Amino acid sequence: MAVASAVRRPGRLPVPDGQAVGSKLVPNTSDATQDQPTGDPNYLVGLDLHGRRVVVVGGGSVAQRRLGLLIASGADVHVVSRAVTPAVEGMASSGQIAVTLREYADGDLDGAWYAIACTDEPETNAAVVAEATRRRIFCVRADTARLGTAVTPATARYDGLTLGVLASGQHRRSAAVRNALLEALQSGVVSDDSTPIAPGVALVGGGPGDPDLITVRGRRLLARADLVVADRLAPPELLAELGPEVEVVDAAKIPYGRAMAQEAINNALIEGAKAGKFVVRLKGGDPYVFGRGYEELEACVAAGVPVTVVPGVTSPISVPAAAGIPVTHRGVTHEFVVVSGHVAPDHPDSLVDWPALARLRGTLVLMMAVERIEQFATALLEGGRPAGTPATVIQEGTLRTQRVLRADLGTVAARVRAEGIRPPAIVVIGPTAGFSADAVVPHVDSAAG
Numbered sequence: 001m002a003v004a005s006a007v008r009r010p011g012r013l014p015v016p017d018g019q020a021v022g023s024k025l026v027p028n029t030s031d032a033t034q035d036q037p038t039g040d041p042n043y044l045v046g047l048d049l050h051g052r053r054v055v056v057v058g059g060g061s062v063a064q065r066r067l068g069l070l071i072a073s074g075a076d077v078h079v080v081s082r083a084v085t086p087a088v089e090g091m092a093s094s095g096q097i098a099v100t101l102r103e104y105a106d107g108d109l110d111g112a113w114y115a116i117a118c119t120d121e122p123e124t125n126a127a128v129v130a131e132a133t134r135r136r137i138f139c140v141r142a143d144t145a146r147l148g149t150a151v152t153p154a155t156a157r158y159d160g161l162t163l164g165v166l167a168s169g170q171h172r173r174s175a176a177v178r179n180a181l182l183e184a185l186q187s188g189v190v191s192d193d194s195t196p197i198a199p200g201v202a203l204v205g206g207g208p209g210d211p212d213l214i215t216v217r218g219r220r221l222l223a224r225a226d227l228v229v230a231d232r233l234a235p236p237e238l239l240a241e242l243g244p245e246v247e248v249v250d251a252a253k254i255p256y257g258r259a260m261a262q263e264a265i266n267n268a269l270i271e272g273a274k275a276g277k278f279v280v281r282l283k284g285g286d287p288y289v290f291g292r293g294y295e296e297l298e299a300c301v302a303a304g305v306p307v308t309v310v311p312g313v314t315s316p317i318s319v320p321a322a323a324g325i326p327v328t329h330r331g332v333t334h335e336f337v338v339v340s341g342h343v344a345p346d347h348p349d350s351l352v353d354w355p356a357l358a359r360l361r362g363t364l365v366l367m368m369a370v371e372r373i374e375q376f377a378t379a380l381l382e383g384g385r386p387a388g389t390p391a392t393v394i395q396e397g398t399l400r401t402q403r404v405l406r407a408d409l410g411t412v413a414a415r416v417r418a419e420g421i422r423p424p425a426i427v428v429i430g431p432t433a434g435f436s437a438d439a440v441v442p443h444v445d446s447a448a449g
């Protein structure tokens, strides 16, 4: 509990009212049972259910919620129920569980190591617990936990750890503490550095900018870094969370020309890892989407440095989404194409078939396109894409400073100049670019919002 109270942050996952997470237990009137003991009387244990028969009586949403973890633990799961949800049916048809569609009958627990009674009929649940007790099988009773012989903790799995929290039947409290602990681990507020991390490099996609949009794995590795080599578009708030002992190299400030700068970045990664450090190369979006990630991987591998790649939430999909624009929509677009605008259509280095792009009817997402937007719009118009095709430009998507410019292909270039749109920006062209964002509330629960 002391850990949980230490990791609470304002505005994040508050523990519900009346459930202070201090050393004192404050009963929650909504969930607490009468005669609340001052500590949870149950013995928390980890069961090895691998290959062992577990019988779940009931196939509704309560059962469905429990089945995922049972399957993940390798249990031999048998569901007995008159009816099951489509998801439970799917688990059965994919061979993850066995289902018997009928009423529960005494004897169904034969051979079971563990049982869960989760029908919506109290008398059936009571009968299951009674049979389990007779057979000395621990049994959870979902409708009235205290009438069973086992209770399910609020659990979470994180990087090889399993967390379990019991709170004397106060389910909201155990879930809140579990969530807070999980978030603390994910964000690095609580660090699990008992096992040293091997030297090497992790190429981590940091997402489009909102610090909440990095992956859980990316955040976990970042929290273990000795050295971080960060891109210009890597979410800056993530760097602010690093401890003072972590060395940060701002790759955007590495001098020399483009090629030399890349070589200097590669060297920083290799030298850091060879000096025994765990190096995180933190990039914007996904490391492999116009991010030169593969060049960095090749350089490290050639130098004998182990590399882990952590994919990221890439901007050509997530930035439009943050502005309420889906890159596909059923019956509207059957393709979306992501194009780099770092060279002009007529540049000898261009690998893009602009006339072919102009003939497409789906969604076109242009990256790094602000500087040459006039040339791209002209190429598409000349290739036959109608001038009235919706075109939306999103600058600094997912950040507090996000700007959205709605135009069409015929006017987008002039509007970009008139409105002073600057990189980083994404240009979305196609029918979905005209979808209204009114139905979407941006930045709900976002650190950047």
Ligand SMILES: C[S@@+](CC[C@H](N)C(=O)[O-])C[C@H]1O[C@@H](n2cnc3c(N)ncnc32)[C@H](O)[C@@H]1O
Pocket (backbone or CB within 6 Å): 208, 209, 233, 283, 284, 285, 286, 287, 288, 289, 290, 291, 313, 314, 315, 316, 319, 366, 367, 368, 369, 394, 395, 396, 397, 398, 399, 423, 424, 425, 426
């Ligand atoms: C060198 S690319 C890197 C892309 C990155 N690897 C990814 O997966 O998103 C940089 C371009 O990504 C786009 N971009 C990245 N983050 C963005 C954001 N938050 N808002 C708008 N555009 C963004 C812009 O087109 C920018 O010029």
